[in-house]
Amino acid sequence: MALIAFAANSILCRLALKDNTIDASSFTAIRLLSAFIMFIILFGLMSKSVINVNKKTNHWKAGLVLFINTVTFSFAYISLDTGTGALILFGTVQITIIIISIFMGKKLNISEWLGLIISFSGLAYLVYPTLTTPNFSSFILMVLAGIAWGIYTLMGRSSTNPMRDTALNFKFTVPLVLCLILITFPMMNISFYGAVLAISSGAFASALGYTIWYKALGGLSETEAAVVQLSVPVIAAIGGVLFISESINTRLIISCIFVLGGIFIVLISRWRLSLKFTSQL
Numbered sequence: 001m002a003l004i005a006f007a008a009n010s011i012l013c014r015l016a017l018k019d020n021t022i023d024a025s026s027f028t029a030i031r032l033l034s035a036f037i038m039f040i041i042l043f044g045l046m047s048k049s050v051i052n053v054n055k056k057t058n059h060w061k062a063g064l065v066l067f068i069n070t071v072t073f074s075f076a077y078i079s080l081d082t083g084t085g086a087l088i089l090f091g092t093v094q095i096t097i098i099i100i101s102i103f104m105g106k107k108l109n110i111s112e113w114l115g116l117i118i119s120f121s122g123l124a125y126l127v128y129p130t131l132t133t134p135n136f137s138s139f140i141l142m143v144l145a146g147i148a149w150g151i152y153t154l155m156g157r158s159s160t161n162p163m164r165d166t167a168l169n170f171k172f173t174v175p176l177v178l179c180l181i182l183i184t185f186p187m188m189n190i191s192f193y194g195a196v197l198a199i200s201s202g203a204f205a206s207a208l209g210y211t212i213w214y215k216a217l218g219g220l221s222e223t224e225a226a227v228v229q230l231s232v233p234v235i236a237a238i239g240g241v242l243f244i245s246e247s248i249n250t251r252l253i254i255s256c257i258f259v260l261g262g263i264f265i266v267l268i269s270r271w272r273l274s275l276k277f278t279s280q281l
Helices: 002-018 024-045 059-076 082-103 110-130 136-156 162-171 174-187 192-217 222-243 250-280
Strands: none
Touching: 002 024, 002 059, 002 192, 002 222, 024 059, 024 162, 024 174, 024 192, 059 082, 059 136, 059 162, 059 174, 082 110, 082 136, 082 222, 110 222, 110 250, 136 192, 136 222, 162 192, 222 250
């Protein structure tokens, strides 16, 4: 469900920016604010306050990383095409999580490396026809978006209350959003359709999707969290076939087999290790 939400976010952002129905800063601001408003509504329905912050928590750090991810993602897609952006983003996410995990003492076994390589190859094969030489500034922005999301993912693995933690993270983006609005106000261009796309991205794909992702991270290793996200471009491509009447082709089928096959190898590697450990006990 979380990965479907991620794919929906990408589709909504591309639709909004591709047709110039809204500018990147406005899309980012509306997306983040609507996500926080969604949490206000949800916590209000549950008769709980939004949201008392423990001074010892680091939600402001998660909020900062979340803001960096969303704003750089939006501005990068102004000039990046879909295939190039997807490859840069999810490749960077994967590399970020793996490098940080290795520095933290996590060692990947042969099966995990094999699964990662196969999945990434499948993603590269999918987007290869649309790859273009990226604009340097857009490339850097998408790399920053990928690094930020990789860090945000690792921070979420320690979450004990995914809904509360995600709400707090979005709460701490609000001051940054206000600064963004002040800086970019003269350049803002918002249409009704663009606002609807941004609200849908924030209130549903982000607020609910990110909460589900934090919940899912409790049962995933760092490597699994990295590799399963490579399925997002594939899910987005399948969504294009189902909802935008795009044609299904051999390239998409082969890419799905590679990406999902690589993910399966990583997951089965962990299951086999768990079974081996249990049998030894």
